[in-house]
Amino acid sequence: MTVDAGPTTFQGVGVGRGMVVGPVAKAHPSPAVPSDGGPGDAEALRAAFAAVAATLQERAGAAEGAIAEVLAATAQIAQDPALLADAEQRVAAGESPAQAVDRAVDRFAEMFRAAGGYLAERVTDLRSVRDRVLALLLGLPEPGVPALEVPSVVVAEDLSPADTAALEVDKVLAIVTEHGGPTGHTAIIAGQLGLPCVVRTTGVMEVEAGREVAVDAATGTVVVDPAEELRAQARERARVQEELEGDTAPGSTADGHAVALLANIGTAADAGRAAATPAEGVGLFRTEVLFLERSSAPTLEEQTAVYAEVLGAFAGRGGGDKVVVRTLDAGADKPLAFVTQPGEENPALGVRGYRLVRREPELLRTQLAALAQAAKDTGTSPWVMAPMIATAQEAADFAALAHEVGLTEPCKVGVMVEVPSAALRAADLLRHVDFVSLGTNDLAQYTMATDRLRGSLADLLDPWQPAVLDLVAATARAGAELGKPVGVCGESAADPLMALVLAGLGITSLSMSPGALPAVRHLLRRHDLDTCRAAADAALAATSASEAREAVRALVDPAVRDALAL
Numbered sequence: 039m040t041v042d043a044g045p046t047t048f049q050g051v052g053v054g055r056g057m058v059v060g061p062v063a064k065a066h067p068s069p070a071v072p073s074d075g076g077p078g079d080a081e082a083l084r085a086a087f088a089a090v091a092a093t094l095q096e097r098a099g100a101a102e103g104a105i106a107e108v109l110a111a112t113a114q115i116a117q118d119p120a121l122l123a124d125a126e127q128r129v130a131a132g133e134s135p136a137q138a139v140d141r142a143v144d145r146f147a148e149m150f151r152a153a154g155g156y157l158a159e160r161v162t163d164l165r166s167v168r169d170r171v172l173a174l175l176l177g178l179p180e181p182g183v184p185a186l187e188v189p190s191v192v193v194a195e196d197l198s199p200a201d202t203a204a205l206e207v208d209k210v211l212a213i214v215t216e217h218g219g220p221t222g223h224t225a226i227i228a229g230q231l232g233l234p235c236v237v238r239t240t241g242v243m244e245v246e247a248g249r250e251v252a253v254d255a256a257t258g259t260v261v262v263d264p265a266e267e268l269r270a271q272a273r274e275r276a277r278v279q280e281e282l283e284g285d286t287a288p289g290s291t292a293d294g295h296a297v298a299l300l301a302n303i304g305t306a307a308d309a310g311r312a313a314a315t316p317a318e319g320v321g322l323f324r325t326e327v328l329f330l331e332r333s334s335a336p337t338l339e340e341q342t343a344v345y346a347e348v349l350g351a352f353a354g355r356g357g358g359d360k361v362v363v364r365t366l367d368a369g370a371d372k373p374l375a376f377v378t379q380p381g382e383e384n385p386a387l388g389v390r391g392y393r394l395v396r397r398e399p400e401l402l403r404t405q406l407a408a409l410a411q412a413a414k415d416t417g418t419s420p421w422v423m424a425p426m427i428a429t430a431q432e433a434a435d436f437a438a439l440a441h442e443v444g445l446t447e448p449c450k451v452g453v454m455v456e457v458p459s460a461a462l463r464a465a466d467l468l469r470h471v472d473f474v475s476l477g478t479n480d481l482a483q484y485t486m487a488t489d490r491l492r493g494s495l496a497d498l499l500d501p502w503q504p505a506v507l508d509l510v511a512a513t514a515r516a517g518a519e520l521g522k523p524v525g526v527c528g529e530s531a532a533d534p535l536m537a538l539v540l541a542g543l544g545i546t547s548l549s550m551s552p553g554a555l556p557a558v559r560h561l562l563r564r565h566d567l568d569t570c571r572a573a574a575d576a577a578l579a580a581t582s583a584s585e586a587r588e589a590v591r592a593l594v595d596p597a598v599r600d601a602l603a604l
């Protein structure tokens with residue numbers, strides 16, 4: 039927290055670009071375990087777990103899309119026999135049911151955290167199950183967000199997906215949490231709902247319910263009792279956002295140089311929502327979401343059905359029907375129960391992404407066969423790409439396999455460029471495939487030797503780092519030489535200033551979460567290709583990330599900068 043001469047300001051990590059002003063509604067805090075342990079026996083414990091699972095499942099049934107999925111996943115945790123058995127053993131050993139739940143959840147949370155990545159993000163779900171079970175055992179109100187009387191900014195220590203799903207969405211202006219991460223469930227769901235969100239906002243729980251706050255997701259700030267100037271800024275930002283959302287034209291520079299603007303998706307429900315936006319198609323379908331929280335891979339038939347649903351959402355679509363499907367990217371930050379090698383010392387450098395083909399070749403073959411079948415069933419021609427390609431030989435092998443199972447012209451086969459070796463030798467890779475797509479999240483991680491999950495090193499992970507920009511530029515040059523498309527589907531594509539640089543470097547498509555499209559579309563349209571090239575030159579000439587960003591910012595009309603909060 040910083041307290042200056044003006045109002046109190048809290049700094050967190052912003053998710054999205056929106057800004058709103060409204061009164062705070064605080065979520066009910068988690069129940070504490072009473073010092074005397076509280077009432078109940080093993081039977082009460084079992085009944086509480088069962089009741090929590092049933093309630094969550096019922097809410098999952100009433101919800102849709104990602105919200106339904108996370109509620110169902112939390113319900114599954116409440117039904118986990120290992121968790122219940124651990125708590126029961128503790129009761130048998132003399133602990134009170136409340137203590138037993140608390141300690142069993144602590145033990146599981148520790149294991150999830152040690153596993154890292156996706157499982158670590160599930161710790162919030164575990165805590166949500168504990169809080170609900172505790173509240174039932176202790177006869178307290180259900181923890182979470184209260185009924186909202188007026189449109190409000192929901193402030194919480196951390197919102198579980200179950201809390202988020204129970205929100206009265208039409209009365210929520212923004213979500214602010216003390217904990218959580220920008221890739222956690224709260225952030226993902228806030229994005230899906232188009233709500234401004236700020237996470238990791240240390241100290242924000244000090245703000246009393248009912249106090250007015252201004253929440254700015256673009257800067258990650260929460261200002262208590264904002265002055266009229268800030269309120270006017272929020273009104274203007276809302277007006278601009280509404281205006282931008284009305285623009286459905288395809289992505290292009292002011293002088294008509296086309297840069298396709300595509301959506302990143304993870305589920306069939308996401309595909310349906312993205313198809314309803316002006317996105318010109320899907321630039322990244324992260325298929326691993328389909329493989330998560332399972333003890334074995336989905337069957338060929340299951341996969342075919344999901345891929346057909348995604349492809350069907352865009353089939354024959356006037357606004358663009360391109361769908362780029364990425365094959366399974368398991369390992370490191372995306373561990374899967376049935377493929378992750380326990381005890382791998384450096385998982386980010388280990389058997390992840392395409393490299394799984396060395397150990398489990400059938401996984402990839404089945405996935406590609408399912409996609410080929412889905413393409414046939416829907417009469418569509420998907421693009422398919424492999425993650426974590428490091429050599430030209432891997433690109434050649436992947437293309438051969440995709441062709442073998444029937445993904446041939448007019449389907450396109452490509453690879454991701456997210457390892458420096460692939461960027462440096464992009465031309466070698468491109469000789470074997472139809473296109474490449476830059477994954478700048480991993481490219482920054484591997485170029486800067488910085489774990490992408492380590493928030494404290496965010497400055498090194500910055501895609502504006504000169505070395506990362508050099509590798510993006512080298513890849514774009516290789517694409518231009520060979521006349522093949524080079525897209526960007528990492529988070530950097532969602533940064534409007536970076537979009538100018540990427541267009542100037544010759545990147546042919548930008549893929550991002552649909553909520554980020556309007557600002558990128560607008561800024562591109564306000565600049566001609568020569569200005570984008572000048573932006574690219576200025577960024578490449580800089581010797582630090584901040585210098586590069588500032589150099590590009592200086593090329594943008596100050597009025598546009600202010601309107602978009604750049």
Ligand SMILES: C=C(OP(=O)(O)O)C(=O)O
Nearest residue numbers: 456477478479480527528
């Ligand atoms: C798009 C990317 O893939 P993911 O974030 O899924 O690793 C990337 O690495 O930039």
Ligand SMILES: [Mg+2]
Nearest residue numbers: 456477479480
């Ligand atoms: Mg990646």
